[in-house]
Amino acid sequence: MVVAAATVPTVSISPESLMIPGGGHVVFQGVTWEQFEAIALAFGDTSGYRLAYSNEKLEIMVPLPEHEYFKSSLGDIIKDIVEELDLDYECYGSTTWRQRLKKVGVEADDCFYIQNESAVRGRTDLDTSLETDPPPDLVLEIDVTSKSIGRFPIYAQLGVPEIWRYDEGELKVYELVGEGYQQRETSVAFPGVLVGELPGLIEKYRAEGRRSTRKGVREWAAQFLHSGD
Secondary structure (H helix, E strand, O other): OOEEEEEOOOOOOOHHHOOOOOOOEEEEEOOOHHHHHHHHHHHOOOOOOEEEEEOOEEEEEOOOHHHHHHHHHHHHHHHHHHHHOOOOOEEOOOOEEEEOOOOEEEEOOEEEEOOOHHHHOOOOOOOOOOOOOOOOOEEEEEOOOOOHHHHHHHHHHHOOOEEEEEEOOEEEEEEEEOOEEEEEOOOOOOOOOOHHHHHHHHHHHHHHOHHHHHHHHHHHHHHHHOOOO
16 A cells, blocks of 8 residues: 655646555645645546545545445445335435535545435435535445545544445444444444345355345345344
């Protein structure tokens, strides 16, 4: 992993100006909010980068293929669970969420609206500053390129209720309580669903391909739908 630190003299940072290898990240100190917004605009929806900003520190990360594999797998799994449980959802991927007053911003690996789905249903004009729209109900973080624990305070300030964090074969659930996150066994969005079992399901079906994995997850999730019968 490559880590670098520098001061940002201008807002000229762009995907074309950076040479970050896969799995590496660069940290810039002394970045103003106006510079961050300009940099986030320059990166736009460019794939292959993740941004996080707080306390005038900007981190830009480049994920590895392993990171993207588990991001995609777990993102699909969340969709399979909500569909099997007959819930509505919206997915907004790696949208960059930010709040000017708190001077924080972060680009999640994946994010979902479940409890607040009706507020954003079918919309492409979400207020990413979260002044008029609620934050995502569930954020997914894959800890392969870098550790997401350092970004938890950003999510807390944005008011994200739940984080799923995958790290070294384990998937942990965190709930926002007060000003910080507490680990819990089951999902806030899916009460009773044993989220920690999901990495084992991925490994169980991995050699059989993505279609078998998703079918297996749906069968697994169905047990929670009828567990209260």
